[in-house]
Amino acid sequence: MNIINMQQLETRKEIVEAEQQSKRMGKGRAIALSRRIYRLLQTEDVFYVESESTDNVYYFVKFKSGVIEWCSCCDNSIRGLKCKHLWSIESAIRFGTLKDLDRLPTEAKVKKVITAAATKPLPTKSYTEDNYSF
Ligand SMILES: [Zn+2]
Numbered sequence: 313m314n315i316i317n318m319q320q321l322e323t324r325k326e327i328v329e330a331e332q333q334s335k336r337m338g339k340g341r342a343i344a345l346s347r348r349i350y351r352l353l354q355t356e357d358v359f360y361v362e363s364e365s366t367d368n369v370y371y372f373v374k375f376k377s378g379v380i381e382w383c384s385c386c387d388n389s390i391r392g393l394k395c396k397h398l399w400s401i402e403s404a405i406r407f408g409t410l411k412d413l414d415r416l417p418t419e420a421k422v423k424k425v426i427t428a429a430a431t432k433p434l435p436t437k438s439y440t441e442d443n444y445s446f
Pocket residue numbers: 371383384385386387388395396397398
């Protein structure tokens with residue numbers, strides 16, 4: 313009985329994670345179509361993605377397909393997930409909505425970069441393994 317419950321929970325967790333992943337993918341697509349995404353010309357793998365909720369506030373993102381995918385938001389830098397900003401860059405490249413710039417417009421504000429190093433070191437064990445309940 314216990315084993316069956318554990319398996320069901322495991323399957324449910326995977327479904328939830330897959331749903332959240334596709335939600336981030338959809339949000340990324342929406343950002344690519346409705347918000348501004350800039351690529352800096354001098355440094356090809358540096359991008360700025362406008363916040364979904366706040367105008368002129370940007371996330372700093374490093375992206376090079378298959379090489380580096382890093383975003384300053386919590387989802388990526390803390391939780392290690394492929395966030396909506398990374399998805400939005402992939403979509404923007406596909407849709408051709410990416411804008412190349414020499415430098416960010418003066419009114420642009422960049423979100424404070426969150427790095428794992430600036431926070432407490434992450435435990436080697438994933439938090440999802442700890443008494444994680446739905
Ligand atoms: Zn992000």
